[in-house]
Amino acid sequence: MVLPTPLKHVETADHLNKIISENENVMVCCGRMGPMCIPVYGIMEELQEEYKHVDFRDMLFDSPEAHIIRNLPECSSFMGLPFTVYYKNGKVVAATSSIQNRDQITSILDKEFGK
């Protein structure tokens, strides 16, 4: 079960563990095809060109495998989709809840992963 977006997807919890162990910088947006999530996928799609050192992924929030994001301590207070998580060397370095604009996303990318 994956989202119908042009982004690369995370399919299972094991898949995410593999991705974050193989890539230094990973951004995962976990959501649905809803109004708060789609703009974030759109921004990620556009940023892929500019941030080639970041692996951009989405994951279906309703997949049972998404427990790997939903149950992160960093997301424990989240009550708005999407849950967006940034991993550096396999560790969570930032996480946001609900829609974010391009400036909010790039400021995290620049701070955590560099330009």
Next chain:
Amino acid sequence: METVHYDSIIIGAGPAGLTAGVYLARAKAKTLILDSGVAGGQMILTHEIANYPGIESISGYALSNNMRNQAKKFGCDMLSGVSITQIDFESEIKSLSLSNGKSFSADTIILATGGRSRTLGVPGEANFKGRGISYCATCDGDFFQDKEIAVVGGGNTALEEAVSLTKYASKVTLIHQFDHFQGFKHAEDEARSNEKIHINLNSRIVSFNGEDKLTSITVENLLTHEQYDIGLDGVFIFIGYEANTDFLQGRCIHLNERQEIVTDNKLQTNVPGVFAAGDALAKRFRQITTAVSDGTIAALNAMEYINQKKQKEAAHQ
């Protein structure tokens, strides 16, 4: 840095701007579309569109992609995620600069910046977005199963969403600043007859409180000015839309008291060569079809303006 010249620059890639782009590029006008977000505008916020003639049902995401691809296919240049830092629309050659240092000029400008959800602008609102505050019931309603929440607003959206949120929440407090609702009678009747909905009229939220997540709000009774706290887990805000015209305020373009763009029947603003289309206009009905119609009219009139300008220039040579 070099300034790139276009026949027309469209600001905003919602249905109005993308339609204008299709018409201008098809007429062989060199056209640039700029957007501060992603192409599609408010259509992207729409799960299902069932009132766009000729298409029985389509997601807002799909219709946005179709319109964007069509505009690109006809030859529009498109830049999204941009921030306009400087404008000069009064001169015969209009110009603007972006925060990334790029600058562009054009014979005509089409303002198609649409609108956005209004926020309350109350302390704590930005901090608790996604941690208790939401602007989308269908997206976030299920986080509030058996929890107490509030809905702010008094129009149809607030009334309808308050009712729909009772599917999840144990109690919904509907907070509205006036002494009556602005929505349809049937929507109000449905909200009033729902046992889970408690109505606080003549009231406004003055602060959102909590640590990691929202735990309470402070409400003011606007008649007595008494303030009191309500403990809750979530607040959904539906207080209408406002035009995206902040970057035009205090400039040469005539805006009305609601900061919407005023035009003549050619959709030209008070500044020659500057046209406007879609939800940012001072008008009554705001739909995709009306935005598409405005985009067409603005583009055709902009095209006429460009042609007349070129004819005049040729006559002078």
